Amino acid sequence: MTAPLLRIEALEAGYGAAQVLFGVTLDIEAGSVTTLIGRNGMGKTTTIRTVFGLIRPKAGRVQVEGRDLAGAPPYRIAQAGLGYVPEGRHIFPRLGVEENLTATAASRQGRSAWTLERVYQFFPRLKERRGNLGTQLSGGEQQMLAIGRALMTNPKLLVLDEATEGLAPVVRAEIWQVLEALKREGLAILVVDKNLEALARLADRHAILEKGEIVWTGTTPDLKAPGGPIERYLAF
Template identity: 65%
Template structure:
């Protein structure tokens, strides 16, 4: 589905990504790992068209993403749960969800009832404003908002960052349900143990370059990779 080949990008004259190559297949869960400041969020922003790549190739299925605006990339079937959630604070929960709903003439799977079934708390809080929600509820809303675009690939940047332990468990359980339903997922998170239990493959980046790739079994067995590239 997603193919990123030798991606380069940065901010003005400051190059951040030098050589990022990764792919996500249909129904597959892939993680993007690395210490802070190594280029994970920059990779996500470039995939989503929020940054223009200076080199390399981005494709989603048969569509080349290079140069497309973010809304076109979303229309291709990629949903983003951004770092920091970035929900609309002065809209209600229901308004946040409806604002991103994709029109398919009634054919979209992800409607309000489907999101409420995944996150019952959002149904309970549907009349509350975004800034009245807890951090965990805001993350549920950010995931639900991304699902309302009816994506084939869901990208999560810091899936459980700053959440209470019980809420983290709830988020992971919901992501496991999405995986079981065949959703392809690219996820960034610092909880390597949870990711190893959840994901199919892992990509570690260091200073804007891919330095390690492998399966969950490979990651669990390769203590040196975790020591070199993941420990702060």
């Protein structure tokens, strides 16, 4: 049996003495789109930061295509094929658009390889602003840049934490359109966001995180079923 692209198994992590994750287990298959959803403070960002080596796990495994990378430094996670769009974007503010895009770029051969020109095709506004510094971009343009920068690593899996948080509605719509286009190309995506309707349209599977544990996984029809997981775990 082929190993999943990303396997998170019995993952435990936290901050100092404060434990946040209590055995998170989740598989992401190649070419699939999966959401990680839950109320604020349930451990979504901690899960992602632990996967990317920004938090050292206390226990558990993080495997990429069967290779155990739990606790590996972030650059090794990126080299293994995971691209990261962090919450808050974290672009390089004093670098220009093209410098941001090429700073962490990884080359790959083939028709589907991500290049500057291909990123500009997805985000024409970045091409228009390519001479601007990161600090001179709007929030929406910064998010486009963060996604473009992650794509320039030529990932097998694109991970977005709070994909559209704080963005204007028209920009949010553009981001969802880009993610739908990436899905059609077969890129695996793991996305965190609060917009359940947009997530339901985009994703193949969903996972709900509650108090540091995955408490439910399933398809969009299961997610939206009356009296189902939205009412049990996500109602405010």
